[in-house]
Amino acid sequence: MKIFHPLRTLTNYPSTLLRYDASAGLSVFLVALPLCLGIALASGAPLFSGLVAGIIGGIVIGSLSGSELSVSGPAAGLAVIVADAILKLGSFETFLVAVVLAGVFQLALGLLKAGRFSGYFPDSVIKGMLVAIGIVIVLKQIPHALGRDNDYEGEFEFQQLADGENTLSEIYRAIATMSPGAVIISVSALLLLIAWERIAKKGVTFFKVFPGALAAVLAGIGLNELFRLAAPTLYMGRSASQHMVQIPQIAAGQSFFSIFDMPNFAELSNPQVYVVAITIAIVASLETLLNLEASDRLDPEKRVSSPDQELVAQGMGNMLSGLIGGLPVTSVVVRTSANIYSGARTRVSAIIHGFLLMIAVFLGASLLNRIPLACLAAVLITVGYKLAKPDIFVKYYKEGFSQFIPFIVTVLGIIFTDLLIGIAVGTVVGILFVLYTNSQSTFRVVRNGKDVLIRLQKDMYFLSKPELKEALRELQPGDRVVIDGSQAGFIDHDIYNMLLAFKETAHSLNIYYELKDVGLKKLVSRPNKANQEVTVTD
Template sequence: MQRVSPVRTLRTYNLNLFRQDLPSGLSVFLVALPLCLGIALASGAPLFSGLVAGVIGGIVIGLLSGSEVSVSGPAAGLAVIVADAIAKVGAYDAFLTAVVLAGVMQFLLGLIKAGRFSSFFPDSVIKGMLVAIGIVIILKQIPHALGRDNDYEGEFEFQQLADGENTISEIYRAIETASTGAVVISLVSLIFLIGWGRIASRSTKTFFKNFPSALVVVFIGIGLNEFFRVSVPDWYMGTKAHQHMVQIPTIAPGQPIFSIFDFPDFSVLTNPKIYGIAATIALVASLETLLNLEASDRLDSAKRVSSTNQELIAQGIGNVLSGMVGGLPVTSVVVRTSANIYGGAKTRMSTVLHGLFLVTAVFLGGPILNLIPLSCLAAVLIMVGYKLASPAIFKKTYHDGWSQFLPFIITVLGIVFTDLLIGIALGTVIGILFVLYTNFQSTFSVFRDGRKVLIEFEKDLYFLSKPQLKEALGLLQPGDEVLIDGTKAPFIDHDIYNMLQDYRETARVQGIHYELRNVILSRRKRTRSRVVLDDRPV
């Protein structure tokens, strides 16, 4: 597996890669645009703050990232934390100081190599996270596909902040109030995307594989909606009653560019609350980033290995800059990353290009992009969600056994019906319990040949193995010749050792011949004296 290097990518970059990264960058841009605005709205922050964070996540973090395919931007998982933090400190410019501090903390986490902790999450949990996010994307986009936009784009929690509904009830409300125009646009877009994908998989022509189908869908959506405006006004989605469009804030004529930015108020550094908020943002953002990096490596067709520590450093720099110019906190985000990978991205340049497209949208393309109906973008996201939550993944994980399937399905259900971090925590706990259960199920073996019994330790014995070993000793019968062999157990817990010693008296009374071989208390203490120098045992 190839280790990712930002310097190597830029040094060896060529035009052939650009031809594949460009359409992917466009696809990610179209997905990221409404998400940046929606997350800013959900966070109670200025709309421009979401776009600023998206630009920095794309260009700055994209160039410095430890991954070739990960895409960063404002994250839905931080929306509640951000909204609560702004309320606590009383002003958005004060909150920006916490974002800057969080970036510094992330940078330091990268320097001390805290990225290694991502390896502690079970594989089944990472797989469950991807599938769950795919399901959540589909469920959250169904209302937008039906023309109901009461919930913000980019909110992925089950309980919705915007309108007090939840994911399921929102779909029910959307069906009740479905708009014909939105339904037509989303259905035509979905049919086109499915057809385009099938043609691309079967055709030998590179056009269908390289040209972004999401861009064509956007043109279809704009064209249909404009046709409705002229010919079927009741279906038009741009009226005050159906403001079902992308809404990029525009800069007023004569207004200086810097007037749209917010800047941190460092006078609040004397407020202890700022440091607590900063630590919370740093920890949650780092956790989401590390989880997404594990997931992106799984999806990456080139099977490259991302540098988690480099990613934390990149995220830290990105959050410092985002806070300095009024942006929301930034993390690596699964939705954008999966759209990037499924769009055919080969290198980090697709991420950078999506950031450049966001810059263009902010300063030049607002009036045009504000014509895009959300229902056609919902169709694009639904297709991304389906690829993440393919039924084949459920089937394969089920056949891997319950030790894999149970943590997987609990992670899926936890994320769908609560939020990302709670679902991950539930799945991880179940996964660890299964590891412990499996580990302590096979710590020793019992062999019986007539009256001869061998109890052989297979690995270290901790106190959790005590009930099983006690049960095995209870099955011994008078007249048995028992040998307990601890040769393969470098460590024997004190409770286990005492129980085996105490059983000598029980064996004598019951007429059992009882022998211990190489059963030594805490033998690991002696094995640790073996030192490794120059990668060779001494």
């Protein structure tokens, strides 16, 4: 188990890792660019606000994060909340005040050590979330790969806000209206990415160092420009076309500072601002903690992130993002997954992606607006596939239904609703399976003639009540019965009352009935030589 402090990583950064982190940072930048713009568009906010959030998420949160591999930016899961909040508060400037306050609340949560709650999500649910996100990425990118862009980049809900379709109907319409130019670009980019990765695995230096995602994007730009010259009917257009990356450009003579929106702090007296701030803080913190758990599971070095440090970093990031006109920021699965699968070693990759976003905004818009979304769709489809490989389903199926059912429920819940609903449903199912599993073989009945010992072997929850009641019902008149609770760390209130009430039944049936070390037991913690142990008190 490895735990790293952010300042230690940056201060003692080994230069030998730079080529890995630089390559990964560039790949994440290419993925993050359309996502930042698409989420801003879906939120009803200025397009620059999405880019500002991406820059803050990379540079600021990347530097302070509790994780080496997590990447932060504007999150699709907050798009509906943001759009609704802007309408309720009346202006984007007032909404920015709520973003600043949300950052303050997150900072307080981090300082209060609230990050520990991330450990309460079952592993099967976290893995289900990763697989579901992988499937959703693939499904959502198929229309873009086919040239249909009615739905914005970055939306992961099943019911689409942009055009009233859903994930499956959007694919059907994309197939019916596919653009040959987009298909050629996306298929070529996808084949290039597959071949690039295979050659890189064989140890060819150039293919290991040069990012496959960048090669796919350059190939997409080249093909589209070739279409423009030799086959105009296949040409996908430039920035004026919906199918291209569309970075807003600073107009000639426009002030550098004029592109930033500033919060209207005169609205601090508006109670609705605080309601929106608390909502954003809770949802953003939940998404961040979930993604932190997921990134630790994907980390090849199996490092353990600090959730409390991450909440502090997110709070600082959201405060700054709100101050200069950015959307709320969270740790996000898609960019984190792209970062890990691109070979990132440390947080430097996230920081590099943030600087590249900043360069793109101020210097590279005209060039980047030549990128067709079809080639970026190919890059995202490869990331999605790696998250949702078929052998993951086989692995969880072999681990038994107690793991597979919460896993598959989480997967289906996220695919057919959204991230938070799917996680909530999966977690509830996971908890029920934990309770069910704990209710199995919780006691043992040993009979020797008329002597009967009922030994409570583990924690006794209410789910064990029917089976225990049946065992008591099978006792015969004249039996000498001892209920031994010395091995039970916890005895549920219902179980205790039932055992106590059976005393009268036993007396009427001439059954000797003794309760040994049976009471309302609660788990109490106290330190010992191993730092902490659980003791039982009556």
